[in-house]
Amino acid sequence: MNIIEIKNLSKVYDAKTIPVYALNGVDLSFKQGEFTCIVGPSGSGKTTMLNLLGGLDSPSSGEIRIANTDITSLKSRQLIDFRLRNIGFVFQSFNLIPVLTAKENVEFIMQLQGVKKDQRDKRTLELMQSVGLGEKINARPAKLSGGQQQRVAVARALASKPRFILADEPTANLDSKSAENLLEIMEKLNREENITFIFSTHDSRVVAKARRVVTLEDGRIVSDISKN
Amino acid sequence: MGDIRLAWRNIWRNKRRTLLTAASIFLAVFLALMVRSLQMGLFDNLIQVAIESHTGHIQIHKKGYWDDKTIDNTMLYNDSMETAVNSRKNIVVTVPRLEYFALASTGMQTKGVMIIGTDPLKENALTHLKSKMLSGLYLDQSGNGVILAQGLAGFLGLHTGDTLILIGQGFHGVSAAGKFPVRGILHLPSPVLDNQVVYMNLGSAQDFFGAENRITSLSISLKDPDKIDLTLNELKSAVNLEKFEVMPWDELMVEVMQQLKVKTASGMIIISILYMIVGFGIFGTVVMMTNERIKEFGVIVSVGMQKSRLAAILVLEMVFIGLTGALSGVAGALPIMAWYHFNPIHLWGSMAQTYIAYGIEPLLPLALKPGFIISNVAAVLVIVLFTCIFPVRRVLRLKVAEALHK
Numbered sequence: 142m143n144i145i146e147i148k149n150l151s152k153v154y155d156a157k158t159i160p161v162y163a164l165n166g167v168d169l170s171f172k173q174g175e176f177t178c179i180v181g182p183s184g185s186g187k188t189t190m191l192n193l194l195g196g197l198d199s200p201s202s203g204e205i206r207i208a209n210t211d212i213t214s215l216k217s218r219q220l221i222d223f224r225l226r227n228i229g230f231v232f233q234s235f236n237l238i239p240v241l242t243a244k245e246n247v248e249f250i251m252q253l254q255g256v257k258k259d260q261r262d263k264r265t266l267e268l269m270q271s272v273g274l275g276e277k278i279n280a281r282p283a284k285l286s287g288g289q290q291q292r293v294a295v296a297r298a299l300a301s302k303p304r305f306i307l308a309d310e311p312t313a314n315l316d317s318k319s320a321e322n323l324l325e326i327m328e329k330l331n332r333e334e335n336i337t338f339i340f341s342t343h344d345s346r347v348v349a350k351a352r353r354v355v356t357l358e359d360g361r362i363v364s365d366i367s368k369n
Numbered sequence: 370m371g372d373i374r375l376a377w378r379n380i381w382r383n384k385r386r387t388l389l390t391a392a393s394i395f396l397a398v399f400l401a402l403m404v405r406s407l408q409m410g411l412f413d414n415l416i417q418v419a420i421e422s423h424t425g426h427i428q429i430h431k432k433g434y435w436d437d438k439t440i441d442n443t444m445l446y447n448d449s450m451e452t453a454v455n456s457r458k459n460i461v462v463t464v465p466r467l468e469y470f471a472l473a474s475t476g477m478q479t480k481g482v483m484i485i486g487t488d489p490l491k492e493n494a495l496t497h498l499k500s501k502m503l504s505g506l507y508l509d510q511s512g513n514g515v516i517l518a519q520g521l522a523g524f525l526g527l528h529t530g531d532t533l534i535l536i537g538q539g540f541h542g543v544s545a546a547g548k549f550p551v552r553g554i555l556h557l558p559s560p561v562l563d564n565q566v567v568y569m570n571l572g573s574a575q576d577f578f579g580a581e582n583r584i585t586s587l588s589i590s591l592k593d594p595d596k597i598d599l600t601l602n603e604l605k606s607a608v609n610l611e612k613f614e615v616m617p618w619d620e621l622m623v624e625v626m627q628q629l630k631v632k633t634a635s636g637m638i639i640i641s642i643l644y645m646i647v648g649f650g651i652f653g654t655v656v657m658m659t660n661e662r663i664k665e666f667g668v669i670v671s672v673g674m675q676k677s678r679l680a681a682i683l684v685l686e687m688v689f690i691g692l693t694g695a696l697s698g699v700a701g702a703l704p705i706m707a708w709y710h711f712n713p714i715h716l717w718g719s720m721a722q723t724y725i726a727y728g729i730e731p732l733l734p735l736a737l738k739p740g741f742i743i744s745n746v747a748a749v750l751v752i753v754l755f756t757c758i759f760p761v762r763r764v765l766r767l768k769v770a771e772a773l774h775k
Contacts, residue, residue: 197671198770218675225673232773236668240378252371253673301673 144304144337145171145194150203152189152360163189165360167203171305174335176328178342178351185357187341188309194339195228195307196220208304225253229298231308235290237282243269243293244278250300268296272326288319292326299330305337312344324350372678376685383658387690390654394694394749395701397647401640401745402702408636409736410710412629416618422496422558424621425464425588426597427604429454432614434585435621440469440540443583444613453607454587459600462494464588467574471537471545473567475525482521483565484535486574495590498555498568505529505553513573514552520564522554529553533567539579547577648752652759655687659760666764667772680761684754691753695746703742710737 147169154161164186171177179187192198193205196212205212207227215223237246244265251261269278272292282290291311298306308327312320328350330336340347348354356364380387420426431444446465454463467486472479489508493499499507506529508516515533517525527533531551539545549569557563575581591600597617604615619626669679713734716724721731 192770192773195671197773198768221670221673221675224671230668230671232668236665236773238375238665238669240375240382250672297672 142173143170144173144208145169146204146206147194148204148206150193150205151201152186152193152198153201162360164193164200167360167362169355169362169365171337171339173304174331174337175353176331176338176351177353177355178340178348179355179357180342180348181357181363186360187357189360190357191307191309191339191341195230196224225250225301227304229301229303229306231291231294231298231306231311233310233313235282235287235294235314237290237293237297239282242279242281243274243285243289243296246282246293247296247300250297254301264300265296268299269293271299271330272296273322286319288315288322291315291319291323295323295327295330299336305339308338308340310342310344311340312342312347317346320344320346372682373685376682377689379682380686380689386654386657387693390651390690391694391697393647393650394691395697397643398695398698398745398749399702401643401748402698402706402742403735404636404640405741405745406702406706406710406735406737407733408633409738409741410713410734412633413736414733415629416622416625418558419622419625420590420594420618423562423588424618425495426591426594426618427589427601428616428621429587429589429604429608430585430614430616432610432612435614435616438468438585440538440578440580440585443467443540443580443585445582446584446587447582450587454589454604457600457603457607459592459596461590461592462491464488464491464495464590465571465584466492466586466588467571467578467580467583468585469537469578471535471567471577473521473525474534474536475527475531478525480521480524481565482535482567483562484537484567484569484574484577486569486571486577488571492568495588501555501557503554503556505551507553508568508570509552510570511572512552513547513549513569513576515549515567515569515573516553516555517551517568518563518566519554519556520560521566522551524564527551535567535577537578539577540583541579543579545577545579549573644748644752647749648756651687651691651753652756654690655756655759658686659683659763663763663767663772664775666767667769667775670767671769671773676764676767680764683760683764684757687753687757687760688750691749692746695749699742699746706735706737709733709735 147167150164150167151162152164154163167190179190181187189198193200196215200213203213207223210223212220212223238249241249247265247268248261251264256264266275266278269275272295274289274292274296277285277289282293285293312323315323324346327338331338340351342348351368353365353367355362431442434442451463454460465488469484470481471484473482489510493507502516503519505516506514508514517527517533522528525533529551533549533551535545535547535549537545555568557566569577571584575583591597601615601617608615666679670676713732716731716733724731
């Protein structure tokens with residue numbers, strides 16, 4: 142069953158002067174438990190695609206349905222609430238809140254969701270252990286390496302029990318060992334807990350791990366390959 | 370991690386900037402409190418002296434007397450009126466007076482004088498008139514002797530034991546004339562009064578002006594001046610307001626109050642400029658704190674925090690900085706204010722001489738009133754909230770995708 146369905150999605154910048162099509166009539170769908178990679182050269186529309194999927198930006202035309210909700214029709218407050226309950230984000234430059242500890246960063250999302258403290262504590266510990274940082278829960282981001290910060294970011298993304306996780310070039314700022322380690326964790330979470338991951342990346346290691354690779358060029362899908 | 374703790378931690382990201390902003394607020398609040406405390410202490414002292422030297426806290430007159438102070442605008446004063454007024458709990462003493470002008474004469478000198486006929490004991494209870502005697506005896510309850518202010522006695526060349534001749538117009542146009550032995554000389558702080566006042570007991574004044582049982586004013590001294598409004602209302606409901614006027618001290622000293630208001634306003638302008646400067650400092654901090662965190666705001670909103678909640682956290686951050694500075698300012702100023710409130714500053718030099726010349730003890734207590742302390746803290750909070758318009762607008766209009774790529 143598809144959890145995301147995209148129909149005729151377009152995003153045009155500078156529509157009134159010289160229109161630039163970041164995405165041009167894209168049709169795409171994603172199933173529960175996919176480990177999908179969106180690739181393409183710079184300017185191909187990868188980040189725009191992820192922004193639109195995450196409800197961080199609005200399309201010029203088309204429809205995005207997530208679990209039967211057309212997110213393009215949601216108002217700003219509804220969209221933020223929808224993101225909180227359905228989508229996890231992992232950013233290229235980690236983007237943890239610097240004044241919070243690793244534990245508090247993970248807990249933050251659950252607090253926004255109104256999860257009770259004892260449940261938050263339990264899940265935070267589980268998530269931190271699952272990303273291999275059970276010993277670092279009280280460290281502030283500045284005291285963690287880039288790889289460790291990104292693993293906390295993955296734990297944070299998982300904290301809300303989202304339908305899927307969007308990761309925008311998650312390994313771009315990591316050394317090869319940290320990148321490998323992060324990919325293993327995400328792959329394990331995908332395999333064992335059936336969590337859907339959608340990446341945008343230039344990194345061949347990520348592409349190699351992905352079970353589906355969608356290639357974009359000039360805002361259009363030029364290939365969509367599933368590996369079995 | 371509640372929003373309050375998050376806001377508190379956020380302000381300490383850049384300790385130096387936060388401390389500098391709080392320090393500027395501290396300085397502004399500290400200076401504002403000290404200046405206002407000194408100014409209000411000075412004004413309160415002057416008002417207190419004015420009240421205790423003659424006016425009293427409240428006066429009752431015949432309706433229209435205050436606008437037209439003639440002997441014909443007097444009112445009957447009897448036991449029932451005294452009882453009705455004195456039955457109020459907050460009243461310490463009531464002083465009946467009959468005040469009017471006459472011509473004083475002695476030998477070749479003549480001068481217009483102000484005659485104050487009063488109850489000697491009650492007058493002393495309100496104004497401590499006896500303590501101002503320089504020579505001779507204070508008024509007695511029944512005799513017709515008078516006491517003269519020093520300046521007037523000097524002008525007329527009169528001493529204790531001499532005789533003063535007074536000529537004037539009495540109640541309803543009767544002729545008023547009489548000879549009065551000078552019982553004593555006293556010094557009045559105000560040079561204007563010192564050059565023209567003659568005190569006599571109330572009965573003598575009523576006889577002189579042909580105004581039997583009549584007075585021009587009933588001055589009232591209160592136990593607790595802070596409850597003046599309550600007592601004023603009680604008195605207004607106790608007397609017939611169609612026949613009498615009941616006036617508080619600030620209506621009796623309109624010119625003094627206007628001067629004090631002008632001085633207060635000038636002080637407030639200086640304090641406002643100070644706060645304005647501090648306000649720009651706070652605004653600078655707000656702008657920096659906002660602009661350098663746009664990407665972070667994008668992340669926070671993207672993971673699910675409502676923009677309004679994020680905006681509230683930013684307002685909280687600025688309120689914390691504002692309160693840290695303002696409460697430190699209060700904490701710094703309060704002990705000094707309290708010390709000099711209970712241990713007034715001893716004035717020296719020419720200023721002390723001026724005070725002494727006016728019969729005022731050369732002491733300057735600082736005012737210690739919660740009202741202006743709270744209003745200064747509130748002023749800081751208002752400035753802070755005003756500067757928060759910028760980050761709040763910025764967050765509410767945040768475009769998340771753009772913010773993430775800052």
